[in-house]
Amino acid sequence: MADRNGEFDEWVSAHRHELLVHCYRMLGSLTDAEDVLQETLLAAWRGLDGFAGRSSPRTWLYRIATNRCLNFVRRLPPEPVPPFEPPPPTRRNEVVWLQPLPDPDTWSSSRESVELAFIVALQHLPPRQTAALVLRDVLDFSAAEVASMLDTSETAVKGLLQRARAALRYRPTPVSADPDLVQRFASAFMANDIPRVVDLLTDDAWLAMPPAPHEYHGRAAIAAFLRARGNRPLRLVPARANGQPAFGCYLEDSPAGVLVLTMASGGVAGVTRFLDVDPDRYLVYAD
Numbered sequence: 061m062a063d064r065n066g067e068f069d070e071w072v073s074a075h076r077h078e079l080l081v082h083c084y085r086m087l088g089s090l091t092d093a094e095d096v097l098q099e100t101l102l103a104a105w106r107g108l109d110g111f112a113g114r115s116s117p118r119t120w121l122y123r124i125a126t127n128r129c130l131n132f133v134r135r136l137p138p139e140p141v142p143p144f145e146p147p148p149p150t151r152r153n154e155v156v157w158l159q160p161l162p163d164p165d166t167w168s169s170s171r172e173s174v175e176l177a178f179i180v181a182l183q184h185l186p187p188r189q190t191a192a193l194v195l196r197d198v199l200d201f202s203a204a205e206v207a208s209m210l211d212t213s214e215t216a217v218k219g220l221l222q223r224a225r226a227a228l229r230y231r232p233t234p235v236s237a238d239p240d241l242v243q244r245f246a247s248a249f250m251a252n253d254i255p256r257v258v259d260l261l262t263d264d265a266w267l268a269m270p271p272a273p274h275e276y277h278g279r280a281a282i283a284a285f286l287r288a289r290g291n292r293p294l295r296l297v298p299a300r301a302n303g304q305p306a307f308g309c310y311l312e313d314s315p316a317g318v319l320v321l322t323m324a325s326g327g328v329a330g331v332t333r334f335l336d337v338d339p340d341r342y343l344v345y346a347d
Contacts, residue, residue, distance in 0.1 A: 062248070068108055071117040072101060079125050081174065085194050086129040088183045090159045090342070096132055100125040116336070119201070121211040126191050137271040140335055146285045149274035155183045156271040158316050160301035160334055161341045173198045174333055176302050176320060189224035191216055197225075239324045242305045245321065245328055246296045254286045262326045269333045282331075297342040308339030315339050320337050 079100065083093035090277060103124050111120055137156060161174050174177065183191050188210065195206045196217070203214045210217065241260065249255035258279045267276040276285045294316060296307035301320050309316040318337045322330030334342075 067117075068105065070103075071121065075118055075121055079121060082122065082125055082194065082199070083129055084161055085174070085179060085182060085198070086126070086134060086187070086190055087134075087157075088155060088159070088179050089157045090161055092134065092157070096128045097125065100128050100289070103128065113309055115205070119205055119209070122195070122199070122201070126195065126209050130187050130191060137336070140272050144273070144288055145289055146274060146288050147276075147281070150266075150277040150281050151275050152273040153270070153275045154273070155180050156272040156273050158183070158332075158334075159337060160306065160320055160332075160342050162299075162301055174302050175304060175322070177322060177330065179302070185224050185227060189220050189227070192220035193224040193228070193277075196221055212304065235323045235325060237305045238322070241323075241327065242298075242321065246307060247299070249319075250294060250296055252286075252291045252293070254283055257286065258283045260327050262324050263327045265329050265331070267329070267331045267333070269335055271336060297339070297343075297345060299339070299345050301343060306343060308343050308345070309333070310339070318342055 076097070078099050081091055083096045083100070084090055087093050087096065100121065104121055107124075111117075115123075134157060139156070158176070158180060160176070161179075182194070185193065191210060192206055195201045195209060196203065201209070203217050207214045207217045210220075245260050246259065248260065261279050261282065263279065264277070265279065265282060267282045268274075276282045292311065295310040295312075296319065297310065299306045299308055301318065304320050304322060306318060306320045309319055315338050318334040318339050320332045320334070321328050322332070
């Protein structure tokens, strides 16, 4: 049994980070992903004697993690009350549980597969479609392996994939962030220079603020929100999250959330401000 315990420790050490990223893709919340990962490892430990080696340890662990994600019961976070009167939103976002993923370059070889827009798009799919898409298209498991993980047939997996691919509203496209543009945005944002902030946005840019459901689309709507917000002096500390430029937000020395930029060739395409996220926990800052 001691040898088996040692094997299990090696499996966990080899796959813990990628399993956490898998749960994050499935659930969109790092807090929920961490909880489900712990459930996964506990279930795997308890079922260790029943592992017959018909699949690889990695596939076995992914099967457990995927089904734990499918059985997860989400508790929606409460909607925050802003300290000012915001303008009417362009639309209300359903994915209010979204959280950033810190330092993904050390966790995943595919930066695009953890970009915020891709994670949000996955949350709009039915859970089994999300599982099939992630396992097949992101992690490159075979159709037979995915069918085994989901306790279904290869034909059913192909159907899930067809529907997921047709419904997915976002395809990850690598865009290199211009460091000068990112710095200019941060400087303008900290100075509350709204015209300069807006000038750095693309025409179809958006602003989202999980867990608040409010979204603002287009330069005019974003400018109206920033004006209503008032001159609250935020300090931004550069970092990265979800493979994208990010900042820890501070009001004086108090943590005040995380800001992640989605970049496009024409400027900043998206601003996601995570209101209830502690930057000291979620971000890794450069030395």
